[in-house]
Amino acid sequence: MASGQTKGPATEGLRERKRRETLQRITAAGMRLFIKQGYDNTTLDEIAAEAGISRRTFFYYFKSKDEILLSMQRLNSGRLTEAVRNAPAGASPLETIRDAVIRVSEEIPAREMIGIHRLMKSSAAVQARKHITYVENENALVEALRVKFPGPKHETALKLAAMMSVGAMRLAVETLDEENGKRPLPDILRDIYATLDKGV
Amino acid sequence: MASGQTKGPATEGLRERKRRETLQRITAAGMRLFIKQGYDNTTLDEIAAEAGISRRTFFYYFKSKDEILLSMQRLNSGRLTEAVRNAPAGASPLETIRDAVIRVSEEIPAREMIGIHRLMKSSAAVQARKHITYVENENALVEALRVKFPGPKHETALKLAAMMSVGAMRLAVETLDEENGKRPLPDILRDIYATLDKGV
DNA sequence: ATATTAAATTACACTGAGTGCAATATTGCA
DNA sequence: TGCAATATTGCACTCAGTGTAATTTAATAT
Incomplete structure (x- = not known):
């Protein structure tokens, strides 16, 4: 939130922050569900829903479920x-x-x-x-x-x-x-x- | 083809022979196609067709493609x-x-x-x-x-x-x-x- | 502020592997 | 011949993963 820097890639932009957060949310959602109901019993639809994204977006962050x-x-x-x-x-x-x-x-x-x-x-x-x-x-x-x-x-x-x-x-x-x-x-x-x- | 033996599980029955042959045909068909067009580019439908069986039967012999x-x-x-x-x-x-x-x-x-x-x-x-x-x-x-x-x-x-x-x-x-x-x-x-x- | 560009998100339609189920055909055996 | 077990198949379904194209959102230059 510090608004000082005029420009430069030194500070993490909003875009990068959100990206990092989304990645983290997907991982967390996946782990939570895997532990709760097992890996094979967890679908990508569920993970996406839990992470608050669409199924397609999952593949923007990960190549595959595993x-x-x-x-x-x-x-x-x-x-x-x-x-x-x-x-x-x-x-x-x-x-x-x-x-x-x-x-x-x-x-x-x-x-x-x-x-x-x-x-x-x-x-x-x-x-x-x-x-x-x-x-x-x-x-x-x-x-x-x-x-x-x-x-x-x-x-x-x-x-x-x-x-x-x-x-x-x-x-x-x-x-x-x-x-x-x-x-x-x-x-x-x-x-x-x-x-x-x-x-x- | 020797028709001598009257009975007994010592001789391989028709059932077992066919099973062995089918298994062999599937393997051969798979290898042929894999070599020709690559593993990923070969579908189970193709393998089944080449082996002269239905796709469903493939799974009676193998648990999976690999x-x-x-x-x-x-x-x-x-x-x-x-x-x-x-x-x-x-x-x-x-x-x-x-x-x-x-x-x-x-x-x-x-x-x-x-x-x-x-x-x-x-x-x-x-x-x-x-x-x-x-x-x-x-x-x-x-x-x-x-x-x-x-x-x-x-x-x-x-x-x-x-x-x-x-x-x-x-x-x-x-x-x-x-x-x-x-x-x-x-x-x-x-x-x-x-x-x-x-x-x- | 505004227009422009690039990155992110999504929907939709599709392929292909693998499973469940139920029906049919074939073989082994009494 | 008839009965049980095994083999074969079709159909419908789930799920992972991909291609494509449209829409939204952030970054940047004017």
């Missing part, structure tokens, strides 16, 4: 690759990711993570899409690692490191769910990496 | 877990799967594998479903391993071993595709496992 869930999932992915990018030099690829994974996991709210994970389990379609984000994740990680470990000789090692790390994360979240959040995510991850070091 | 592709993928999965089950004792979990993976990979026709892999890449939806079979794979492998390595202490190690092996397979097929089949699958896999041993 994008609501996936957009949340992707938040952590971004943080992870960034952590790898900012990692100190001198460590091996696997060590680099491991540290990044554990550091990022410290900031993930367990409750919410479990909730999303359980929602995703409930629908085969979403479950499937989730794994796409894992692969995107792996690729992004490999990209980030390539900068730190250039040269074609490492290529396979980098891919393996990324794969194992994403896999570790996946396993950790599953365990978190099974344990119903008793142990914090970073602890679970440390255990997993310890087992990994012991040669598996 | 099951055509997935059913082929699953063939190898079954062989893999069986190879693990029949593996000799005395090796570590990872060694056990590694040997099984490599052995099974020797019987996979490269051409066909590349074809299916490329088809799957062409559709995001199928791509997604494919990863579900990977996870099913991992679970089946863990099951098989549990018999050989009982006790809850190994649980994490088994899951990791399964994850890495399925990941290795995935990576190998990708490489096979990129190299356009120059190197045979077992060779690629041996390379990957060598890198893995070198500590990644």
Whole structure:
């Protein structure tokens, strides 16, 4: 509301604000309904109504229904690759990711993570899409690692490191769910990496 | 056509034979059309027509369109877990799967594998479903391993071993595709496992 | 203020996957 | 031959997702 700035894209315009709010409303509406009645039992018509928009407008904000869930999932992915990018030099690829994974996991709210994970389990379609984000994740990680470990000789090692790390994360979240959040995510991850070091 | 047997379920009845043939016709029709015009551009109506059945009957044989592709993928999965089950004792979990993976990979026709892999890449939806079979794979492998390595202490190690092996397979097929089949699958896999041993 | 442009919202009509149901046809077996 | 189980089909329906074109609303230049 501050009316000072004469112009410039520095201040968020009305348009951008509304856009952000609508996006948020759709996500919130979706989550609310998914939790209440399940993912598959929730139609886009319902979500649109709950968010106060038309069904068609939904597709102006999201490519598909499952994008609501996936957009949340992707938040952590971004943080992870960034952590790898900012990692100190001198460590091996696997060590680099491991540290990044554990550091990022410290900031993930367990409750919410479990909730999303359980929602995703409930629908085969979403479950499937989730794994796409894992692969995107792996690729992004490999990209980030390539900068730190250039040269074609490492290529396979980098891919393996990324794969194992994403896999570790996946396993950790599953365990978190099974344990119903008793142990914090970073602890679970440390255990997993310890087992990994012991040669598996 | 041998008309000898008077009765008994030992011989395949007419019903079972037709069922098998229909299943086969659907698969063949689907693959033919997918290759010719792409997965997304092929409708179930077309597949049904090509296979000489009604659209509704398709769903009597398959749960969904992508099951055509997935059913082929699953063939190898079954062989893999069986190879693990029949593996000799005395090796570590990872060694056990590694040997099984490599052995099974020797019987996979490269051409066909590349074809299916490329088809799957062409559709995001199928791509997604494919990863579900990977996870099913991992679970089946863990099951098989549990018999050989009982006790809850190994649980994490088994899951990791399964994850890495399925990941290795995935990576190998990708490489096979990129190299356009120059190197045979077992060779690629041996390379990957060598890198893995070198500590990644 | 006003006209102009670009972005946002909506309605409408359409395709295609997948399901429920009920009717018909075919096969296996007594 | 008759009966039960399995296979096949048509029809009507729901829902996700897309194309198109019209309308509304915000940003900007005059």
